[in-house]
Amino acid sequence: AQSVTQLDSHVSVSEGTPVLLRCNYSSSYSPSLFWYVQHPNKGLQLLLKYTSAATLVKGINGFEAEFKKSETSFHLTKPSAHMSDAAEYFCVVSVRSNTGKLIFGQGTTLQVKP
Amino acid sequence: DGGITQSPKYLFRKEGQNVTLSCEQNLNHDAMYWYRQDPGQGLRLIYYSQIVNDFQKGDIAEGYSVSREKKESFPLTVTSAQKNPTAFYLCASNPGQGMGQPQHFGDGTRLSIL
Numbered sequence A: 001a002q003s004v005t006q007l008d009s010h011v012s013v014s015e016g017t018p019v020l021l022r023c024n025y026s027s028s029y030s031p032s033l034f035w036y037v038q039h040p041n042k043g044l045q046l047l048l049k050y051t052s053a054a055t056l057v058k059g060i061n062g063f064e065a066e067f068k069k070s071e072t073s074f075h076l077t078k079p080s081a082h083m084s085d086a087a088e089y090f091c092v093v094s095v096r097s098n099t100g101k102l103i104f105g106q107g108t109t110l111q112v113k114p
Numbered sequence B: 001d002g003g004i005t006q007s008p009k010y011l012f013r014k015e016g017q018n019v020t021l022s023c024e025q026n027l028n029h030d031a032m033y034w035y036r037q038d039p040g041q042g043l044r045l046i047y048y049s050q051i052v053n054d055f056q057k058g059d060i061a062e063g064y065s066v067s068r069e070k071k072e073s074f075p076l077t078v079t080s081a082q083k084n085p086t087a088f089y090l091c092a093s094n095p096g097q098g099m100g101q102p103q104h105f106g107d108g109t110r111l112s113i114l
Helices: none
Strands: A001-006 A008-016 A019-021 A023-026 A033-038 A044-050 A056-058 A064-068 A073-076 A087-096 A100-106 A107-111 B005-009 B012-013 B019-025 B031-037 B043-051 B054-057 B064-066 B077-078 B087-095 B109-113
Touching: A001 A087, A001 A100, A008 A019, A019 A107, A023 A033, A023 A087, A033 A064, A033 A073, A033 B064, A044 A056, A044 A064, A044 A073, A073 A087, B005 B087, B019 B031, B019 B087, B019 B109, B043 B064
Parallel strands: A008 A107, B012 B109
Antiparallel strands: A001 A023, A019 A073, A023 A073, A033 A044, A033 A087, A056 A064, A064 A073, A087 A100, A087 A107, B005 B019, B019 B077, B031 B043, B031 B087, B043 B054, B064 B077, B087 B109
C-alpha cells in the first residue's frame, strides 16, 4: 500500500530565508507524487508533480522538489520565503489504480515571520 | 475560466436535518471526489465517481450520500446519521485517465452545527 508521511506538522522561517518541508513516501512501485498548498478557507492548489520524467521538479511560485528513491523522500524547497507563502502544505501520492484516488499527508503549516 | 464551484461557502445544519452541498465543474472531467477536512487530519475521501450514474464509497462514507446524474455535477448530502458533520468539505475532479493525474479542487464549504 502507498502512504506519505510529512515529518513536520509546523515549520517557522523568517522572510527571505530558505524553506524546507519534508515528506517521505512508501510505495512498492514508482509513484506519482504531488505537493499542494492550501491558504485559509480555500481549496488546494497544485504546486508541482513528479511522474518519473525528472527527479528535480520545478513548480509554481519558486518552489521545487527532488525525488530521491534511495531515501524514499520528496522534500519541498524554496530558496527565499515570502510572507505570502504562509499556508498549509500537503504531500500527496497517487494510488496505484485507475480510480485517480490520492493519499494525503497530514499537512505542514508554514509560518513566515517578518 | 474552467474550474470547480462549490456552494454555499458556509452552511449551518440543525439537529436531524439533511443538508446538500453543491459541486459543479466545467473542466469536462470524468472523475469527481468529495473530501472531508478536519484540523490536523489532512483530507479523507468520502465518495468518488468515475463516470455518470456510478459512484463508490471512500474511506468515511457513513452518514453521507451522493448522486452523479450529470457529468458536471456531484452533490453531497450530509444526512442526520452523520453525528459529527462539522468540517470543511472539498470537492475535486480529474480527467479520469488513469493514475498519476493531479486533482483540481474547489474552494470548499464549511459546515457547522447550529
